[in-house]
Every structure is written in structure tokens, then in C-alpha cells.
Amino acid sequence: MAHVLSLPVIGQDIVYLLSIVSLGAVLVHLVPYIIDPRGLRAYPGPFFAKFTDVWLSLTVFSNAWSEAVEKLHKKHGSFVRIGPNHVSIADPAALPLVYGHSSGALKAPFYDAFVNFKHASIFSTRSRADHSRKRRIESHMFAPKSIRALEGTTRVHFGKFVSQWDTLCKCVEGSTTDGMMGSSKWTVKDGRVWFNSMIWFSFWSFDTISDLAFGSPFGMIPAAKDETWVAKYPKGGVETFEKSSFEMEKIPVISVLCARVEVGPVFGFLPSRWWPLAKWHPRIREGNGATAKLAGLSIASVSKRLENPEAREDMLQKLLEGRDEDGSPMSPDEVAAESLTLIVAGADTVANTSCAATFYLGRHLDAQAKLQAELDEALIDIDSDVAPYEAVKDLPYLDAVINEVLRLHSTVGAGLPRIVPEGGMNVLGQTLKEGTWVSVPIYNVHRSTELWGEDAGDFVPERWINMEADAKVGMMQAFVPFSVGPRACIGRNLAIMQLHIMIATIFRRYSFVVEGDGPLLVQDSLVRKPKECIIGIKRRAF
Numbered sequence: 001m002a003h004v005l006s007l008p009v010i011g012q013d014i015v016y017l018l019s020i021v022s023l024g025a026v027l028v029h030l031v032p033y034i035i036d037p038r039g040l041r042a043y044p045g046p047f048f049a050k051f052t053d054v055w056l057s058l059t060v061f062s063n064a065w066s067e068a069v070e071k072l073h074k075k076h077g078s079f080v081r082i083g084p085n086h087v088s089i090a091d092p093a094a095l096p097l098v099y100g101h102s103s104g105a106l107k108a109p110f111y112d113a114f115v116n117f118k119h120a121s122i123f124s125t126r127s128r129a130d131h132s133r134k135r136r137i138e139s140h141m142f143a144p145k146s147i148r149a150l151e152g153t154t155r156v157h158f159g160k161f162v163s164q165w166d167t168l169c170k171c172v173e174g175s176t177t178d179g180m181m182g183s184s185k186w187t188v189k190d191g192r193v194w195f196n197s198m199i200w201f202s203f204w205s206f207d208t209i210s211d212l213a214f215g216s217p218f219g220m221i222p223a224a225k226d227e228t229w230v231a232k233y234p235k236g237g238v239e240t241f242e243k244s245s246f247e248m249e250k251i252p253v254i255s256v257l258c259a260r261v262e263v264g265p266v267f268g269f270l271p272s273r274w275w276p277l278a279k280w281h282p283r284i285r286e287g288n289g290a291t292a293k294l295a296g297l298s299i300a301s302v303s304k305r306l307e308n309p310e311a312r313e314d315m316l317q318k319l320l321e322g323r324d325e326d327g328s329p330m331s332p333d334e335v336a337a338e339s340l341t342l343i344v345a346g347a348d349t350v351a352n353t354s355c356a357a358t359f360y361l362g363r364h365l366d367a368q369a370k371l372q373a374e375l376d377e378a379l380i381d382i383d384s385d386v387a388p389y390e391a392v393k394d395l396p397y398l399d400a401v402i403n404e405v406l407r408l409h410s411t412v413g414a415g416l417p418r419i420v421p422e423g424g425m426n427v428l429g430q431t432l433k434e435g436t437w438v439s440v441p442i443y444n445v446h447r448s449t450e451l452w453g454e455d456a457g458d459f460v461p462e463r464w465i466n467m468e469a470d471a472k473v474g475m476m477q478a479f480v481p482f483s484v485g486p487r488a489c490i491g492r493n494l495a496i497m498q499l500h501i502m503i504a505t506i507f508r509r510y511s512f513v514v515e516g517d518g519p520l521l522v523q524d525s526l527v528r529k530p531k532e533c534i535i536g537i538k539r540r541a542f
């Protein structure tokens, strides 16, 4: 104390100020904990999570979201407090209660962090009425019949994809043992060509979805490069799509999207008073900068498409033709928001799942051989480099492989936060009060040993074939890669078609092995994105 008193007056002021700020910060977190307005004190969880959402935000920032929550549930059981006002429930019986049509729980303010335009998108809107309106306009784009009509367009990109991989396979015959194809580094070893498959699945899925949504692909497969032209996002939102009103720039769209996807959930949980501090971190700054770049991507793609009067009936056309109940069309800003969502939600998820499939099948050569035997038989009379969907859509082992990859990898593995509605909610005997955030972590539910057995953490496609009828009911209820209820994935039919064609095509054509024996390292955020997956491939004789 004597030391403080001896400070110059200005120094004392700073000490007092810091003491008051520290006291204030402690009280802001301590008082709600003591008052406990929602009765959450009894739930176990990490110490800091009881006082502040910074704990969850930092967990997400350190790329450990799904796995960290899984560890907590293993330690504490089904109910864990992962924020001062957030309860995670690792029990499949909670899924319909939290996400189902009659749940009444809406998306939590977490989703505000994913709004890129003045308008929220079908994914980020929290309003029930706004969501129903958008879903009504967009649902026919994704109906099974509409999706089947898109197969012809998607086949072009599968064709370009295998043509590039065929070229890579020919490197084995040359005298050079390493090189680059665009930005993809390859090496030759043990009669195979080795490269990172993740970037190739991204090139393919971005080209496909941009072609489906905007009538022209970004052109990443032929260039083997993560690069496309975007508009510089105009301050104040999008009023028009006239190309002449925008300045254009070239960006690595996959990396930009990755940076954005990484910071979105961090801000989704971080209390706003921490935002100015968080923005000093280089990764956060990069992710924030990505928001405007992605918005520019959507604007550029829409304006390019609108310049083409001959364009075929694509998804964008359906968005432009969509009308409210009073007959009004979507504004340019809203169309831009929806088109960007199609790209963000539709490209990365399918690419990540395809990459995970090559990882697991490249590791489990017995499963790969079974799949190849099934594909050889089913495609024996097909004279095409790309498997037709009709020929592969009902193959039992292929279905089992796809389900097992979706289960084990859990492309979206996080607990998607919802808010308990007015009147509260009773979940498995626990009463949660109105306003509490609640989530059911998909990754946990997909790996529960009670449901899936002791080998829940292993890749076993046979579990989908040898299922007992009783066990099947429970397993299907706990299998939710696309979530459930009114906010479940609208693109599921497209994703399933893409995955069937991709996995059938490449596993018929090539033999795969995966480098090393470590696990698949992922950026474990809202989407679980493999960081890289080095594979060695060679052409099969068939």
C-alpha cells in the first residue's frame, strides 16, 4: 500500500481505474453465476465455462470444438454446462426435442456471426417467419427431381476431375519423381503418384457448385489452382448486380472461405465486449477480411450469370424467380446472401466428406477391396469414366461406406445452438428455462459406444449391413449428419448424389493408399475440415 501511495498522482489514478475495471469484470461474471437465473449451477462443466463464454470461444478458436466437447461428456455424462447459459446434451433422445418440428426452439444469436450481407441467409436467419419464407422459395430447387436434373451438369466436372488425376497417374511413367500441377505438389514413389487429395476435392466441389448455382464454374479443376475473380464488396450493401459498378480482384477463394469458417463460430460465442480485443489477432483479422471477399464472390458470380441471357435454368434463376406471398421478389442483397450460402454450405461440406472417405478407405484396404468388387460388378457394362447415379445409388456396400464416413467423420460435428422457447423445455427429465442455449453435439451422438458398440470409434462399414432390426431403429435415430427438423440440411439430396458418384467413380478407377499411420488431422470448427490427406494412387485394371 505504501508503494501505491508513493506513486505520482497520475499513477495512482491508473491503479484505481484498473482496480475498478478488474472488479467490474469479476462482478459481471460472478453475479450471474451466484444469482443463477436459469438454474444451471448444478450442471458440471469446465470451471471457466460457468462464468464466461470466452471458454467455448477459445476452444473453438483452438480448433478443438467437437473433440473437446466429447471429452467433457465422457467425463461428466449427458448434460454438460459449456457456457454460463449453454447446456450441451449428448443423448440422441434429445435431438427431436431440441431440433424437431414441434420443438419451438429457434437458432441462437450465435448465427448472427454468419451474416455477410444486410440480409441474413436461409442458414443464418433466426426468425421463424423469414426462414419459412426462404425455405418455401428454395425447397423446390433441392427436391429429388430437381437434383436428378442437375446430374448432367455435375458429370462434366467429375469428368474433368478424373482427367486431371489420370494425368497425375501418368507421372509414374516419367523420369521425374516430383513436380507441380498448378498448385498441387506431386511425388512418385512405390509405383504410385502421391499428392494432397483435400485440395483436389475442394477444386471439384467449388467448380461444381458454382456451375450449378451460377451457370459457370470457377475453373479451379483445369487450373489446379485456388483462384477466382470476385467483386470488391461495396460499402453499404448490394443495390444492383451491374458488373460495371464493381472493381474486380483475384482471390484464393478456398483459403478465404476456410479463414471465414474458422472465425465465424469464434465470434458466434464470444461476448461482444471482447470483440475489439479479439480483432487484434492475425487469424481473426484474416477471417474478418474474408467476409467482404466472400460477399464479393457472390456479387461477381451473380452479375456474371445475369449478363448471360442464354443461361440454362440454374439455382440462381430459381432464386430470382422466387416470390413472397405478396408477390415481391428477393432484393439483390438477399439474392447475393442466398447464393453465397449455397456456395459456402454446398462446396466445403461435400469436399470434406469426400476427403474423409479417401482417408478411411485408403487406410482400410479390406473395405476398399470389397467396395471395388461391388463397383466392378455394378459398372461392368457402363462405358463412361464417370459412374451414373442410377447405377450406383442403391449399392449396399457403397451406401454403407458413405454412411460410415458421415458418421465417423461427422462433417458437421458440433452442437448447433438453439434457444429454449417461452415456457421452458423438458429434456430427458431436466427442465431448462426459457432463454437457455441448448445443443446436441453430433460428433458425440455419432460415436456413442452405447449405441454403436465398443467399436464406435472405428471405421466399420459392415455395421450398416449386419444391423439387427431393433438396433437399426436406435442407430438411425442417432445418425444425423444433416441434422433434423425444420433447419436440417436443405442440400442433402444433392450431397448424397455427389458423394455416390464421386466415391464410385474414383474407387473404381484408382487404387488408394494413405501416407503414414496417423489420424486424419482436421480443423475442428463448425465444419470438420481435413487439413490435408496425402494419398498414393494408381490406375486399376478393369
Ligand code: HEM
Binding pocket: 122, 123, 124, 135, 209, 341, 342, 343, 345, 346, 347, 349, 350, 353, 411, 412, 416, 481, 482, 483, 486, 487, 488, 489, 490, 491, 492, 494, 495
Ligand atoms: C456432406 C455434405 C453436407 C453436410 C454434412 C451438411 C450438413 C448440414 C447441417 C448439419 C445443417 C444444419 C446446420 C445448422 O442447423 O446450423 C445444414 C444446413 C444447411 N445446408 Fe447442408 N450439408 C451438406 C451439404 C450441403 C449442400 C450440398 C448444400 C447446398 C448446395 C447445403 C446447404 C445447406 C443449407 C442452405 C443449410 C441451411 C438450411 C436451413 O437452415 O434451412 N448443404 N447442412
